[in-house]
Amino acid sequence: MxxxxxxxxxxxxxxxxxxxxxxxxxxxxxxxxxxxxxxxxxxxxxxxxxxxxxxxxxxxxxxxxxxxxxxxxxxxxxxxxxxxxxxxxxxxxxxxxAPRNNFPLRREAAHHLLLAGGIGLTPMLAMAQSLRAQGGSFTLCVFARSREHLAFAASLGDPALRPFVRLHIDEGKVDERIDLHALLAAQAPGTHAYLCGPTGFMAAVRDAAAASRWPEEQMHAEYFAAPAESAPLAGRPFALRLTQRGIDVPVAADQSAVDALRAIGIDVPVSCEQGLCGTCVVEGEGQAAEHRDFCLTGAQRQHKVALCCSRAKGDALAIAL
Ligand code: FES
Structure with a gap:
């Protein structure tokens, strides 16, 4: 933490x-x-x-x-x-x-497409308010089962935000569901998409993004829980190479890197321990890691590792500790 x-x-x-x-x-x-x-x-x-x-x-x-x-x-x-x-x-x-941010707005985006499912509206509301205040280009798409299940309705109805908000309320009917593929395909080049919501919603957007060939570096996700299909913690044993200390720490097959470090008296700050929050992320040899987190971007994975969940691809993984 x-x-x-x-x-x-x-x-x-x-x-x-x-x-x-x-x-x-x-x-x-x-x-x-x-x-x-x-x-x-x-x-x-x-x-x-x-x-x-x-x-x-x-x-x-x-x-x-x-x-x-x-x-x-x-x-x-x-x-x-x-x-x-x-x-x-x-x-x-x-x-x-104190606040921490693993889900920032990207300055380079020409347009921001904010996709919020259910309680996933919370970070998106702050993003929409911030973009409105800065004069940024954005659309906030809010997906809810019914009006009764629409949180923060008063904020969404704020006259300053309302023109940028698209409500998608399906009342549980499959034929009322929005075509996510068409929504993504209609976006202008340079648009960055942000998504947050229940795991089914996240998976549906990810599938639509894959079908639309949406660039991975222009899709940003905040998960509340690790997806059900995520890899288990266990894997092959490996050596965690601490470059600043010049030692190797063995990580057993059923142990996380955080646990292995804790066993020798090195406490790494952790919070979610599911690869979601970014608290345990350190600089390291990212290309040698089997990344199992949900918080690092493809670019960050080149040189960062989330120690609560990720493992070495091979026999060793070097980190800056
Ligand atoms: S503790 Fe949250 S990502 Fe590792």
Whole structure:
């Protein structure tokens, strides 16, 4: 997790949909909070010992008086969202990390296509607000089952954003679903697409992108959970070469690099331990790695490695530790 921990007060809890609550978090003494770029998230330390990452749903346009997060109650989850819904009340104090951003807007994009499924709207809303404030070119496509399941409806209806928002509400009908392939194929060259949402939505967009030959470096994704088909942690044993220390650390077949380092007293900061958040990423010999993360771009993978999940392709992997 991030080394910098702040304490925030839960200033307001609002029901967004039957299964999503929004939480507005402020400094306990009313001071400004650390600024962040759109796409950032914070780690929230929850009652029950859970630590969960939540995207910030509001851009830091003119200073940051509060953080806004949305939490969907996951019935099949690991307990974090249930704890947030059942145990956190207005007025409570919560430890959170300073904002971190693995999902930034790309300056080089000629147009930004923001694709938000369900609760995946949270980082996209901050991106849309930020782009609107900067005069950037963007479209925010929001996919929801029904109007009842549309979170942050008031923000989407803001007159400043409304002209850039496309709502896709399918009411669960297959024939009402948008043709993602056609949507992507209609974009101008130089468009960057950003996607965030449930795993089925992410897979559908990825499939459409592959069918449209969408350039990989122009597609950016923020996952809430590792896709079901992701590779298991285990693999072949290998040597983790620590170039700054000049030692090799053996990583067993059923061990992660983080665990192997921990066993010899080297603590690497971690948060999600699923390859999602980027906390454990270090510089390293990326081309020698079997990357199993969901947070690094193709270019970053040339020289970075997420230690919680990635392994060596061969017998050894050198990292800058
Ligand atoms: S701890 Fe989150 S990517 Fe490794």
């Amino acid at each position: 991030s080394d910098r921990i702040l304490t925030v007060r839960v200033a307001r809890i609002a029901r967004e949909t039957p299964d999503i609550l929004s939480f507005e978090l402020t400094h306990p003494q009313g001071r400004p909070l650390p600024d962040h770029a759109a796409g950032a998230h914070i780690d929230v330390h929850l009652p029950g010992g859970f630590v969960r990452q939540y995207s910030l749903a509001r851009a830091s346009v003119q200073g940051t008086r509060s953080y806004l997060i949305g939490v969907k109650r996951e019935t099949q989850g690991r307990g974090g969202s249930a704890s947030m819904h059942a145990r956190v009340r207005e007025g409570d104090l919560l430890p959170v990390s």
